[in-house]
Amino acid sequence: MFRHLLRLIWNRKRTNVLLLSEIFLSFIVLFAVGVVLVTVGHNYLLPPGFRHEQVWRLNIAAGQGEKMPRPVLDDVLRQVRALPGVQELTLTSPNTPFRFITMNGDFVAENKVKMESVDRYDADDHYAATMGLQLLEGRWFRSTDDAATHRPAVITRNMSEKLFGTTKAALGQVVRPDARYGDPAKEHYQVVGVVEDVRVHSEFSDVSPSMWMRLVPHDTTQWEGAAVLVRVAPGQGAELQQKIVKTVAGVTRKWSTEVYTLEADRVDKLKVTVAPIVALSVVGLFLIINVALGLFGVLWYNISQRRAEVGLRRALGATGSDISSQFLTEMLVLTSLGVALGLVLAVQFPLLVAFEVPVRVYLLAMLMATGIIYLLTAICAWQPSRLAAAIQPAVALREE
Numbered sequence: 001m002f003r004h005l006l007r008l009i010w011n012r013k014r015t016n017v018l019l020l021s022e023i024f025l026s027f028i029v030l031f032a033v034g035v036v037l038v039t040v041g042h043n044y045l046l047p048p049g050f051r052h053e054q055v056w057r058l059n060i061a062a063g064q065g066e067k068m069p070r071p072v073l074d075d076v077l078r079q080v081r082a083l084p085g086v087q088e089l090t091l092t093s094p095n096t097p098f099r100f101i102t103m104n105g106d107f108v109a110e111n112k113v114k115m116e117s118v119d120r121y122d123a124d125d126h127y128a129a130t131m132g133l134q135l136l137e138g139r140w141f142r143s144t145d146d147a148a149t150h151r152p153a154v155i156t157r158n159m160s161e162k163l164f165g166t167t168k169a170a171l172g173q174v175v176r177p178d179a180r181y182g183d184p185a186k187e188h189y190q191v192v193g194v195v196e197d198v199r200v201h202s203e204f205s206d207v208s209p210s211m212w213m214r215l216v217p218h219d220t221t222q223w224e225g226a227a228v229l230v231r232v233a234p235g236q237g238a239e240l241q242q243k244i245v246k247t248v249a250g251v252t253r254k255w256s257t258e259v260y261t262l263e264a265d266r267v268d269k270l271k272v273t274v275a276p277i278v279a280l281s282v283v284g285l286f287l288i289i290n291v292a293l294g295l296f297g298v299l300w301y302n303i304s305q306r307r308a309e310v311g312l313r314r315a316l317g318a319t320g321s322d323i324s325s326q327f328l329t330e331m332l333v334l335t336s337l338g339v340a341l342g343l344v345l346a347v348q349f350p351l352l353v354a355f356e357v358p359v360r361v362y363l364l365a366m367l368m369a370t371g372i373i374y375l376l377t378a379i380c381a382w383q384p385s386r387l388a389a390a391i392q393p394a395v396a397l398r399e400e
Contacts, residue, residue: 016334019298023338023377026291027369031346033284034365035357040204040277042361049156049198049207050097051132052262054087054236057096058228058244063254068223076251077228083247085240089230090130091215093122096227097131097200098265100272106178107189107211109163114178118159119200119210127212128154128195130231138171138193141214145192150174152214153189159209160194170194175211189213202273203266229262288376295380303327303388310388324385331381332374339370 060076062068073091081089095101103121108114127133128140136157145152153175155163160170173191189211197207232240241259248257303310310323343366349355350362 019295019334020338020341022291022294022298023335023373024341026287026376027339027342027373028345029287030284030369030372031342031365033280033287034368035349035361036277036280038361038364038368039206039357043199043204043206046199046207047196048200048203049134049196050200052097052266054232054234055130055262056230056232056241056244057260057262057265058230058248059225059258059260060228060248061225061256061258062223063256066224066254068226068252068255070218070223072251073223073226074218076248076255079247079251080228080230080244083240083243085233085236086244087231087233088126088130089228090126091124092127092227092229093120094225094227095119095121096229096265097262098202098269100269102201107159107163107175108178109173109175111164113163115159115162115209117209119208121210121212122215123154123212124215124217127229130229133198134196136194136196137169138191140193143217145214146217148190150188150190151216152192154193154195154212155191156195156197156207156210158197158207159211160191162209202269204273204277288372292376292380295377296384299327299331299381299384300387303384306388320390323388327385327388328378328381331377331385335374335377339373342369 058080060068060073077089077091080086093103095103102119104117104119106114106116107118121127123141125141125143128135133140137160138154140154141152155170155175163175164170164173170191171194174188175191176188198210199205199207200210201208230244244259245257248255313323314320346362346366346369349357350359
């Protein structure tokens with residue numbers, strides 16, 4: 001039976017090549033769309049590693065051409081921290097969570113292992129408490145670090161495992177920036193803590209290796225602006241925001257303050273992130289519809305060209321169910337050939353570890369594309385096969 005079907009497919013190879021090509025290309029596109037959707041879906045289910053609720057972002061800026069002395073900035077932060085409703089605040093670098101600002105670089109451990117594209121943050125001693133980071137090993141920064149030989153740093157779990165493996169403790173190890181991004185002879189950071197992985201870029205982003213470096217307290221740096229994260233008590237709103245603005249202006253009227261919530265930053269980033277995903281999903285949906293219409297049309301045409309063959313088989317005693325089964329089976333064999341060709345190409349991606357996508361994501365995308373293609377071809381072949389089964393032998397043979 002199978003050999004007979006293959007012979008029938010081979011005899012109509014010109015027509016079937018078109019179907020085979022359509023199935024193959026559809027599988028590849030669905031596989032690519034599936035990789036993206038599975039990846040973002042998997043990322044969305046991962047824990048963020050920090051708490052952004054009830055956290056506000058303050059942008060404090062000096063006047064035009066002015067700079068803010070660090071002691072004055074520290075005085076402002078003390079007054080804001082003392083306001084009722086403010087639970088904790090931290091001075092940090094501008095690349096706060098969900099913003100369109102990224103600061104990263106490559107770092108090398110003393111064992112020569114390098115970690116690329118590490119998100120780097122400046123943070124003071126209150127950052128972990130303000131953002132709710134989950135400490136796994138060691139500790140966060142503290143005042144005794146003022147006398148440290150190397151600048152203290154805290155890294156994420158994935159960065160620790162990459163640089164030092166799962167057996168060697170990261171605490172006490174020294175890392176330095178790659179020579180392309182800094183002066184390794186001057187900058188050395190000693191790991192004092194390891195925190196859980198974080199996803200700070202968006203809800204659909206993957207966990208990124210991150211490193212926080214302690215801000216030197218009470219330095220003499222002249223700042224043009226400062227980013228401050230403030231954790232407030234539940235229920236706080238515009239009234240507290242006005243108090244914060246007035247508090248900053250009360251120290252020096254040359255400074256301006258803008259208050260945002262991390263929730264607003266999250267929504268803004270979400271809009272930008274979701275737009276291409278929705279566009280890709282729409283493209284995938286239109287592709288499926290076009291493939292379905294194409295398959296349906298080609299199958300309909302093929303069956304209309306084979307009315308004599310159907311009439312002859314019915315005259316020899318074949319039932320309508322036999323005719324329907326033949327066309328369905330032919331279509332499934334063609335689908336299997338097209339999917340097999342697609343799988344040969346798709347399996348190269350996990351074998352080559354392309355784009356650093358996990359193997360399970362590729363496997364799920366292959367499974368999803370295979371299921372959709374088989375479902376699509378079965379649905380498209382069902383109606384033409386049913387029509388073929390209804391052909392009366394006398395009518396078909398008379399037409400021929």
